[in-house]
Amino acid sequence: xxxxxSRLWWRxxxxxxxxxVIPFLFVHLSLSTLFxxxxxxxxxxxxxxxxxxxxxxxxxxxxERITQLFTVANTATFPELTDEAALGRLLGILxxxxxxxxxxxxxxxxxxxxxxxxxDHDLLKSANSRNEPWFNEVRAxxxxxxxxxxxxxxxxxxxxxxxxxxxxxxxxxRVSLNPKGINDLVQQAWTGTIxxxxxxxxxxxxxxxxxxxxxxxxxxxxxxxxxxxxxxxxYPDLSSTVKTRVEQLSLGxxxxxxxxxxLRNTGWVLVLKQNRxxxxxxxxxxxxxxxxxxxxxxxxxxxxxxxxxxGLINRIRETDxxxxxxxxxxxxxxxxxxxxxxxxxxxxxxxxPLASISETAGWLQDxxxxxxxxxSPNFAEFKDSVEKIEHHVERARKIIHNLLGFxxxxxxxxxxxxxNNLLDETTGxxxxxxxxxxxxxxxxxxxxxxxxxxxxxxxxxVVLNLLNNAIDAIGSNGTxxxxxxxxxxxxxxxxxxxxxxxxxxxxxxxxIFEPFFTTKAVGKGTGLGLSIAHGIIEKLGGTMRxxxxxxxxxxxxxxxxxx
Amino acid sequence: xxxxRVLFVDDEEDFRETIVKRLKARKIQAMGAxxxxxxxxxxxxxxxxxxVLDVKMPGMDGIETLRHIKQMKPEIEVIMLTGHAxxxxxxxxxxxxxxxxxxxxxxxxxxxxxxxxxxxxxxGLH
Numbered sequence: 001x002x003x004x005x006s007r008l009w010w011r012x013x014x015x016x017x018x019x020x021v022i023p024f025l026f027v028h029l030s031l032s033t034l035f036x037x038x039x040x041x042x043x044x045x046x047x048x049x050x051x052x053x054x055x056x057x058x059x060x061x062x063x064e065r066i067t068q069l070f071t072v073a074n075t076a077t078f079p080e081l082t083d084e085a086a087l088g089r090l091l092g093i094l095x096x097x098x099x100x101x102x103x104x105x106x107x108x109x110x111x112x113x114x115x116x117x118x119x120d121h122d123l124l125k126s127a128n129s130r131n132e133p134w135f136n137e138v139r140a141x142x143x144x145x146x147x148x149x150x151x152x153x154x155x156x157x158x159x160x161x162x163x164x165x166x167x168x169x170x171x172x173x174r175v176s177l178n179p180k181g182i183n184d185l186v187q188q189a190w191t192g193t194i195x196x197x198x199x200x201x202x203x204x205x206x207x208x209x210x211x212x213x214x215x216x217x218x219x220x221x222x223x224x225x226x227x228x229x230x231x232x233x234x235y236p237d238l239s240s241t242v243k244t245r246v247e248q249l250s251l252g253x254x255x256x257x258x259x260x261x262x263l264r265n266t267g268w269v270l271v272l273k274q275n276r277x278x279x280x281x282x283x284x285x286x287x288x289x290x291x292x293x294x295x296x297x298x299x300x301x302x303x304x305x306x307x308x309x310x311g312l313i314n315r316i317r318e319t320d321x322x323x324x325x326x327x328x329x330x331x332x333x334x335x336x337x338x339x340x341x342x343x344x345x346x347x348x349x350x351x352x353p354l355a356s357i358s359e360t361a362g363w364l365q366d367x368x369x370x371x372x373x374x375x376s377p378n379f380a381e382f383k384d385s386v387e388k389i390e391h392h393v394e395r396a397r398k399i400i401h402n403l404l405g406f407x408x409x410x411x412x413x414x415x416x417x418x419x420n421n422l423l424d425e426t427t428g429x430x431x432x433x434x435x436x437x438x439x440x441x442x443x444x445x446x447x448x449x450x451x452x453x454x455x456x457x458x459x460x461x462v463v464l465n466l467l468n469n470a471i472d473a474i475g476s477n478g479t480x481x482x483x484x485x486x487x488x489x490x491x492x493x494x495x496x497x498x499x500x501x502x503x504x505x506x507x508x509x510x511x512i513f514e515p516f517f518t519t520k521a522v523g524k525g526t527g528l529g530l531s532i533a534h535g536i537i538e539k540l541g542g543t544m545r546x547x548x549x550x551x552x553x554x555x556x557x558x559x560x561x562x563x
Numbered sequence: 564x565x566x567x568r569v570l571f572v573d574d575e576e577d578f579r580e581t582i583v584k585r586l587k588a589r590k591i592q593a594m595g596a597x598x599x600x601x602x603x604x605x606x607x608x609x610x611x612x613x614x615v616l617d618v619k620m621p622g623m624d625g626i627e628t629l630r631h632i633k634q635m636k637p638e639i640e641v642i643m644l645t646g647h648a649x650x651x652x653x654x655x656x657x658x659x660x661x662x663x664x665x666x667x668x669x670x671x672x673x674x675x676x677x678x679x680x681x682x683x684x685x686x687g688l689h
Contacts, residue, residue: 351646352575355668359581362671366588397668 009313016305021298028294032287039283044246051259051272052244054189061181062145062265065160068094073164073173081106081171088117100181102157107172111135138163138172145266147201148179156216183208194275202267204239227252241269329532347400354396361389398428417456419484419493420445426463427482430471437476444483449493453563454540462533466497466556473501473554491562498555504548512546567682568592568610572602573617585671599623603631613681617644618652626656633660640681
């Protein structure tokens with residue numbers, strides 16, 4: 001029994017869990033994937049904006065320099081430009097507002113250095129630039145911005161050269177810039193704790209020194225410590241970037257976002273690196289919360305499923321128990337019907353010979369009344385014998401009468417009958433049994449009990465059951481009191497069966513009307529349980545209650561409506 | 564009860580004959596019939612004041628016999644004789660015009676009382 005319910009419990013529980021958890025997890029997974037994708041798209045977009053803004057700032061910086069140079073070149077006269085003292089003053093003016101210029105030189109169209117300021121003049125003077133690529137570019141385009149290099153100088157620098165359109169002959173104004181201005185701008189993009197940014201030239205050589213590893217003018221690499229690997233990791237070559245792009249890739253086992261944007265004035269490319277874990281940390285945190293909420297949700301579902309299943313199983317158990325009780329009742333009812341049919345048959349078959357015996361004895365009585373027989377010496381014996389026959393016929397007649405009264409009808413019915421008669425008839429069925437056990441049956445009937453309308457045979461069964469119980473409770477030597485009473489104010493009749501038996505312990509008194517409860521040995525009893533008796537009386541609109549005191553006896557009281 | 568004519572109909576021979584004897588001993592002109600058919604034959608040729616009819620008989624039962632008697636001679640009072648299990652037949656008989664019913668086995672005095680009442684009714688004496 002218990003295993004059957006426990007298996008059922010698990011089956012329902014798992015079914016509920018299955019049906020609620022699968023959609024739940026499905027929603028969870030699709031939401032988190034969607035969230036992931038949206039967030040990554042946002043991050044990519046923000047990186048793109050970031051790298052473009054930074055690139056624009058650097059472009060702006062370079063444009064400002066070029067504008068300054070053009071202004072200088074086109075406002076100074078030829079003698080001023082070729083005079084080193086005047087050139088030195090010009091450099092001073094430039095430096096006053098922009099502390100990036102290291103030196104300035106004037107070169108003629110043959111590539112010869114005419115004058116310079118702010119640097120080692122001799123070294124530069126000896127060099128002819130005619131064959132250098134930048135010289136040709138500036139002559140062709142009027143402007144040149146050179147990669148950072150250490151040529152002719154002790155520290156890295158960038159060069160900007162512009163054409164001076166002099167009337168006599170064109171000159172070239174060239175300045176070198178220390179990298180501080182550009183570095184400052186690039187370093188502003190070193191976001192977070194591991195964000196990095198640097199510039200590479202068209203040959204993928206570093207133009208600024210990155211935050212983590214990489215040497216000036218080398219291919220960009222990620223240092224061992226930053227990459228978390230045994231070897232420095234080379235960045236992918238982004239020098240050929242022509243349009244802003246953002247890529248997600250693994251760099252030495254670390255997932256990173258790389259954003260690249262080309263500068264407009266030069267062939268340089270600005271590269272931004274951001275660690276994926278760091279930039280997506282809100283997403284990770286969100287996932288953590290989502291997982292927590294999911295776990296919580298699952299716990300709630302499991303608890304709910306367990307509660308629901310408990311309720312369900314209890315209901316099923318209850319229904320099973322009720323059904324068992326019902327089928328038990330049905331079985332008892334069928335038994336009673338079979339029993340009553342048999343009793344009716346027996347009674348009927350016995351009735352006819354009994355009638356004949358009775359009449360024959362009556363005829364003998366008639367004959368004895370005649371005068372001639374009175375003189376017979378055995379007259380007294382005859383008379384006595386006939387009277388005995390009549391007495392025992394009367395006894396048998398009563399037994400049959402009671403038996404038939406009990407068996408007459410089992411189907412529910414409504415008929416008018418007298419409670420006192422019913423009690424008489426029913427006690428009559430058990431009088432012999434009681435007498436053998438030396439139990440006295442005391443009758444305390446009220447005279448004013450009215451005829452009631454109810455189911456006679458069912459009530460008779462209940463009373464019979466109570467009487468049987470009373471005899472069992474007494475065992476031998478005792479008194480059963482059967483009584484009736486009319487409660488005028490309620491229009492109900494009351495009858496009771498009291499015994500002087502052993503009584504019922506208080507803790508069992510509550511359970512006495514429950515199905516299957518018995519204190520009797522297996523196989524004993526009338527077959528009609530007290531629960532069924534109780535059910536019958538309730539169905540007829542009455543009540544049945546019990547009072548008992550251990551050692552003193554038990555009283556069952558039945559109340560029935562008059563109609 | 565002199566002059567009272569009674570027909571007693573019952574299939575149980577010993578019972579019937581004994582009753583008839585006892586009625587005769589009480590100066591009643593009593594006759595017996597062992598079946599409904601036989602009873603109808605007798606009723607056709609004889610007049611009775613009261614007929615006592617057992618409800619349970621093989622062949623034609625008491626109710627059927629009662630119907631025929633009441634058609635034939637409605638003035639005759641009929642008393643139904645029932646077992647305890649067939650009281651409803653007694654009641655049904657009364658609905659069909661029987662005077663009363665008596666449950667058997669009953670003491671003869673009870674039967675005589677009822678017969679007497681029926682006779683009184685027939686004579687318009689009640």
